[in-house]
Amino acid sequence: MRTETPAPVRLEDYRPPRFEIDTVALDIKLAPRATRVGARLTIRRAADTPAGEPLVLDGDELSLVSLALDGQILAADRYRATPSRLEIDDVPDGPFVLDIETRLDPDANTKLMGLYRSNGTYCTQCEAEGFRRITYFLDRPDCLAVYTTRIEARASEAPLLLGNGNPVEQGEVPGTDRHYAIWHDPHPKPSYLFALVAGDLACVSDRFTTAEGRDVALNIYVEHGNEANCGWAMDSLKRSMHWDEEVFGRCYDLDVFNIVAVSDFNMGAMENKGLNIFNDKYVLADPDTATDQDYAGIEAVIAHEYFHNWTGNRITCRDWFQLCLKEGLTVFRDQEFSADMRSRAVKRISDVRLLKSHQFPEDAGPLAHPVRPRLYHEINNFYTATVYEKGAEVVRMLKTVLGGEDFRKGMDLFFARHDGEATTIEAFLACFAQASGRSLDQFALWYEQAGTPSLRIDSAYDASGKRLTLTVKQQTPPTPKQADKPALHIPLRVGLMGPDGTELSPSSISGAETTGDVVHITAPLQKVVFHDVMDRPVPSLLRGFSAPVTLKSNLDDTELLFLAANDTDPFNRWEALQSVIFKTLIDQTSAGPRQQRLDIDPRLVAAIEATMADERLEPAFRALCLQLPGDADIAREIGNDVDPDAIHFARSQMRSGLADALGPMLKQTYDNMSNAAPYSPEAASAGRRALKNVLLDYLGQGQGGASGDLVGRQFEQADNMTDRLAALTVLVHARLPGHEEALAAFADRHARTPLAMDKWFMVQATAPGEETLAAVKALTGHPAFSPANPNRVRALVGAFATGNQRQFNRLDGAGFDFVADFVLDLDTRNPQAAARLLSAFRSWRALEPERRARAKATLERMAQGTDLSPDVRDIVDRCLQ
Ligand code: TRP
Ligand code: ZN
16 A cells, blocks of 8 residues: 555645635543544635535544534545545535544554654644644645644643643543643644643743733743753743844744653654744753754754744745745744854854755755755655755845845735735745835746756956956756756855955946845856956955855965955855865865875965964854865765765875874864863853864874874863763774773763763764774664664764765665665654655765665665655655656
8 A cells, every 4th residue: 555656746736725624622632542632623615615515634544433513423424534534525515513533542653743652741743744643634734723722631641731822721630530731822823833742741931021021931841850951942942032023023922932852753843833842952951961063953943943933833834835935934044043142154154064065965966856846745855955954045145135124124024914824935025026126036946946056257357457357157957857947146245355355346346236245146147347446356256155056266276265364254264265175185086096195285284274373263263164074075076976985085184184284283272272161052162162173183183193192081081072072083983092992981971861872873873984884783773772763863874874975885885775774664663754864865876886886776676665655755766766
């Protein structure tokens, strides 16, 4: 039954719902193996639905107990019920009440969609199509209803009963050991935002008063014993609420805001109305078990889910093709929040690194799709880097194109016009077009066209005419089902750096429309002329990464290193240095027979040295400048016939070459960064650790034998996870003396903290050596590992598949086979997690022929499977097509 490929869903087939559901009253009687769900729906036939058309509701693995219409039990010949569908004939034309009772088995629900139990706590996950696993429904985002939820459970099993909206009533069920709570959510919402939680959890509380004067109770619920680790999450929540009022004018709209942390969760977190449910990884933090990156992740995800209350919940998506309407926009909002909380430059560089490492490969491979796709087989597979990260870039470009003021006007109009609606990208863009008076027709192509556009820019300075000409060519490569693509509207931020390091301003610019420093590129080929440029400038192109494109230019290393030292745009300083480093690494990779030592341009060494020592630059920024691109980054830049071993070798050579060339300064700067104040997760303090730990990586791999001791010492003396994990990583990846003891000590210390053990798994899974595959296989049997927990799977098998270029892409194909077999096994229990893991194969066509053949054989073997889930089937098919 699972083998048949269901028909794809197409954007052009969208039709409004045939019936409207105005209210939903749920009565949920929880029990681990037999939960009863009563759903009372008030339904109307939509205005243009012909009388006599049957009512069809969605289901998924449901079992129907009883069905009544307007209080009358329905005879069996009036309806047809299967696990995935309920069809009822002859429903009235006027409003009617449907009572549906279903029976669920939460303990058997290993998909973590619908109602399930995590460590004994009942919880739900309904996005995208999980509500249909709870009751029969019009489970689509354009069906908005007002929900009232009664939850009942044994009082001892679940003292805590949470639902969406505001609490209304609670009490005992007389004559039983059970109790109940009733919740009411006044805001109409789609079913994917429904949630409930029931269990025995601890609570950390605070309050927030909104700018409108509403006093909101804030609660974070966690397993008992974790109360002390919620402080950062609560602080992040209050800062998010304040920021959304200040920057977007958006206030919270209920009396309570609840957050629950669970340990079994497929994704990061979920924005259910008034009841956000989180992967505990994005709630719990203390210095001994969480890294600085974890703290930043918590801040960002708390903000993201909170911001969804307006972008996603109050205004939701008409259909799942519009997913980027809420996700791209909300990622943009959480990025801006983090930029305001921390360093804007460092945040932008980190976001672009993430985009390039996750989204660019997706856009360059068989899984490429537009930010707004037109067709899907399995919606769960479209929660991608393209929808989220590129989607955020498109919103950022919109702001760049319009300017801050008109962008804000457009947002205000969007909130005013579409509050309470399920809407589309077209409606969103129309608000900005109206607010700014600018046509966004060409800009809208960013939502339609997959593939990363390439920009080729050649600059030429005419000294006699004092003119700088930029010849700009744009092209978007073909992607699955999209061959030829018209030109995009690309906002290109440009600055001209004069020889003395100051910015030159032209008297005028011709050949393109400009607004401020933004040049609007709209044609396949454009010559942009800057007039009256008094000195020969070095153009600083695509400042702040003003568009998600790959940029090639005729700037030489001298000019790039000049920018690296002088650009007033910090992003481009970093980018310029990276470009020279990439060139060196790529030359070395393709050098043929491997040189024992590579020659690093002394000017590059000097530039790195200058950056490292420049006290005016914040440490976090210097850390980013010094960090070499990873193996996967280098592979991406090379693009085809990738040989991961050659890449890894070149990178290692460069790292030890730089370590030798930089000499004692490395250690000096390391020491400078080490004597920090007591641990604090704040950005400034984290930045010092970031720089220190990048330097530790160089120090650990240099020629000097004494450096191994330094790493060991940091491991032993660390008073926080960031420093401990950084040292452990160097020890294990370089197989320095003592690495086994360090692994044992770490496991000993953190045995009872699963989230810390995830780091222990990850360090081992990403070790570049030959022995890693056997180690990872053995670790799947470790007592702290569980294939049922998505965090564990990501930490071990996910890290191996996406974070270990060499060993996943082993020449003997054993890396592919291991991941494929793991995916097939996982697929029988959690298809969504299995399909995500399988996406690690997305760059297989870029490998050199031998590895490519191995990967293909593995995918073809998987494709033969007869009982793949639709989720995994979809990824296998698209990878091979
Ligand atoms: N809407 C969630 C977010 O981005 C994503 C999400 C959480 C999700 N859990 C999911 C998507 C399960 C699909 C399936 O914040
Ligand atoms: Zn989201």
